[in-house]
């Protein structure tokens with residue numbers, strides 16, 4: 001298993017704080033700007049990076065992430081380019097864990113084994129493939145774990161204890177708890193309920209628990225960081241890209257807008 | 271309903287317990303959706319053979335939908351083509367004007383048993399949307415139909431029909447604003463409304479158990495056809511022909527005949543402007559296997575696995591995928607899948623109006639175009655059954671435009 005995730009979570013534990021997981025879509029709004037955003041994330045305060053692999057039909061995502069995928073695809077995003085991006089990032093940062101997140105079809109077309117081989121060799125640390133539930137573990141999960149990549153899954157407010165235990169089987173790295181019933185970037189969770197659910201999941205696993213969906217402000221990050229091991233912010237970041245684009249900012253300016261926002265969020269955990 | 275036989279012994283025994291037809295089908299959905307899918311499957315397995323449930327479906331099918339639909343000998347068309355005897359299975363005479371209501375009826379009666387109080391659906395042409403809106407009015411359940419903005423423009427009469435029936439039609443602007451995006455949006459609604467909502471999918475696609483469930487509801491078409499043709503001809507037909515969007519009317523006609531080796535079965539996909547133009551909706555003829563909307567099946571996609579937009583003059587065939595069972599039957603070689611262009615379908619549409627006094631929907635006009643190709647090559651004692659799965663009232667504006675007439 002690649003060790004960056006484990007090392008990072010151990011370090012966070014020593015520091016006595018939760019980590020910030022930032023989601024951006026690879027190639028959004030274009031390859032150059034996206035790479036500039038990616039490269040600056042650790043410096044801005046991101047502890048773990050989730051990089052979205054764009055897909056035309058992201059059925060579990062809300063409008064913000066759909067649009068970011070669309071912008072990326074309109075500007076030439078592809079699986080090869082996403083992997084290239086990780087490759088250039090790794091040349092300057094060998095410590096920050098990178099998780100690729102997306103849907104199965106682009107991987108299926110690329111070739112699952114070829115994808116795993118390439119992902120390992122360029123320094124990817126784990127995968128979240130939204131539309132591969134435990135019922136479809138033969139598709140990629142087993143091969144992924146065998147190859148030494150982390151397989152990260154989602155739990156939801158609707159997962160009962162039985163379901164949580166099926167989800168945890170063959171999970172590694174961390175558990176991604178979806179705070180709300182719904183899609184990314186919509187409602188926000190009620191904090192008390194969320195804390196109770198995270199406690200319930202903890203009784204079933206020793207893996208770190210990250211919480212995401214609907215998290216968009218420093219105060220939410222701070223509140224969730226009190227009981228979760230990591231907090232994920234996605235839609236709010238790609239929305240920052242969108243509004244920076246609408247203001248016709250330059251590549252450098254767009255990247256700084258995103259980095260400033262990440263720093264603001266990260267401060268909530270320090 | 272179906273005897274449990276290993277999939278290798280019969281073409282009718284799929285899917286397996288996890289929803290696979292060979293490598294196709296399955297449950298490729300987000301964890302957020304999984305509890306819902308499992309709940310639907312549990313209810314479906316519980317009720318599929320329940321006497322009371324089946325009696326309920328039968329009652330409404332007879333008294334409300336108007337089943338059985340006639341199997342009609344198209345005498346003038348047969349004489350015109352001077353070949354095989356042509357029968358139409360007249361599901362266009364169903365209440366609401368297409369086969370879609372066979373499915374919405376079965377699903378809403380299941381939703382009621384599951385105590386779901388809100389219905390959602392996706393629609394392309396609006397036929398499924400109207401059929402869903404209709405049963406929601408009948409059973410007094412609120413209904414939200416997702417429809418691509420592009421489709422809303424070209425199917426205005428069906429949009430108004432749904433509104434009259436008390437349904438809220440939500441325009442979908444994401445992606446390419448057509449049927450596939452409407453389905454994405456309905457799935458998004460569903461995960462956000464876990465407790466009270468039932469999703470009525472309109473074709474034999476989606477995650478398990480939908481492909482199987484929809485097939486079972488639509489198989490009434492084939493079962494009636496079997497009884498009727500035995501009564502009229504005292505033998506099975508030689509050829510079955512039906513059009514394919516997602517594949518529900520066709521699997522409904524075909525499924526009861528799959529193990530009859532004497533029956534040749536042909537599915538007709540929408541060839542649009544021609545397969546080589548790339549402007550078509552023929553997933554089997556022009557696509558590759560992939561994963562979308564919860565199942566593995568043939569899809570129109572680019573080399574990078576991004577879904578391509580489908581195109582057809584017929585909004586009901588305009589979907590970049592096809593039900594997984596068809597993908598399996600295609601690879602097994604049991605069914606032959608062909609395609610027909612917009613132009614050929616338009617010509618068949620007009621032939622049908624003039625020889626039979628039936629204005630067909632543009633969808634079955636594709637099936638008819640293929641019948642027109644093959645009937646003259648067959649002998650007069652051979653029999654073709656074609657599924658006339660919808661009536662053409664909804665299409666008269668599109669046809670007028672294509673023929674250069676202003677209404």
Ligand SMILES: Cc1ncc(COP(=O)(O)O)c(C=O)c1O
Pocket residue numbers: 368369370394395396397398472473474513514515516517518519520585586587631633634659660661
């Ligand atoms: C009349 C009619 N036929 C066929 C179809 C295509 O769907 P399917 O292939 O599921 O029967 C539609 C879809 O809207 C339709 O309205």
